Amino acid sequence: MIRSVILGSGSALPKRCVSNAELAEQVDTSDEWIRERTGITQRYIAGEDETTGTLATAAAQAALDDAGVSIGDIDLIVLATATPDRTFPATATQVQAALGGKGFAAFDVAAVCSGFLYAMGTVDSMLRSGMAKCAIVIGSETFSRILDWEDRTTCVLFGDGAGAMVVEAQDVAEDGPGLLATRLHAEGEHCDLLYVDGGPSTTGEVGKLRMKGREVFRHAVTNLSSVLVEVLEDAGHVPGDIDWVVPHQANQRILDATAKKLGLPLEKLVVTVGQHANTSAASVPLAYDVARRDGRIKQGDLVMLEAMGGGFTWGASLLRV
CATH class of the missing domain: 3.40.47.10 (Thiolase/Chalcone synthase)
Structure with a gap:
């Protein structure tokens, strides 16, 4: 049977790590308040030179390296995000270009925190139908750009980052991957x-x-x-x-x-x-x-x-x- 098999994964985080203590210097909150209600101790916040697209590209390249394949083996990129670099074109197309890809389908999926699951479901359908053979599925966000930093009930909850998987259509046994x-x-x-x-x-x-x-x-x-x-x-x-x-x-x-x-x-x-x-x-x-x-x-x-x-x-x- 044809299944979508994960060949490799990768991730990327912004350079700046912000602890609860540092956040408490800017927002009416405390480390104890955040930990007790959320379990969060720190988060990463994107700098001016870091975007959803740059983080996605770094995570995708790490996934390619982990999988042992190159962009030349890829014929589909689906990127899940609620914080695209631009309204259009799709951030996935920017990632494609940054990785050196050309000609194959690349598009974004918007389902917020469920976005990666929606992207994976879309890719799985396309791989099993034969529309593509090997894809990069990405979830990338810079939520710090859309937070109200005066609302302590929400701004303490979010961070920026990206994760990616390389997924390939393979003919496997029923008990296979x-x-x-x-x-x-x-x-x-x-x-x-x-x-x-x-x-x-x-x-x-x-x-x-x-x-x-x-x-x-x-x-x-x-x-x-x-x-x-x-x-x-x-x-x-x-x-x-x-x-x-x-x-x-x-x-x-x-x-x-x-x-x-x-x-x-x-x-x-x-x-x-x-x-x-x-x-x-x-x-x-x-x-x-x-x-x-x-x-x-x-x-x-x-x-x-x-x-x-x-x-x-x-x-x-x-x-x-």
Whole structure:
């Protein structure tokens, strides 16, 4: 059977790391307040010379190097982001050019924190249908550009970064590697719970992030636990079969509550929210790359990727490494 197999991964972070203590010098907050409510201790903030595109390019090149392939082997780039370098063209096209690619399809996907799952689902469909053979899937964000730095309930939660995977269509055995199942969802009726108050067609300005945290938390735990069950059922597995869950790194409390609802031990969760904060579409591939490079995720492991973001959008993918 044809499956989308991950050949390699990569990630990139801005040069500047901002601790809670440093943030407390600029915002009415404290290290204790942030840690207690979110589990976050630091985040990375992009400088003037760092953009969603430059971070995405660095992560993509790292993934190519890890996979042992070159841009000449790639015939598709899909980049998930809510903070593109420009309204258009797609940031993916800039990444393509920066890597030395030419002629093949490159486009952006916008599903906020679920963006990487949506991008992976899109790429999986295109690879299995034969529209492409080898792709780079990227999640990259510079959320620091759309934060209201006077709103301590939101600005402390986010950071910048990028993660990427090289994915190839391969004919594998039933028990072989690759993407086993994906489920994606959206409920637009809740769009006013997590959004940016601007846009080209409404205000003509970028706008700032706004969030009703308690409502988002409630929906996140319910939606994430249910979509994980759906994907496991589609793939013929149960929670106990999972070696690792790589969740969207939004808040330690959400991670804990979701694991508890599914009966998953916390030791099976890859958690990087403390070091990176919420990097939106970048958080899942960034966390995956960290865990694979430090030896936690190994060949043959069954790994669940999951995320939920503004929209609301949410989704999950189960893969065999």
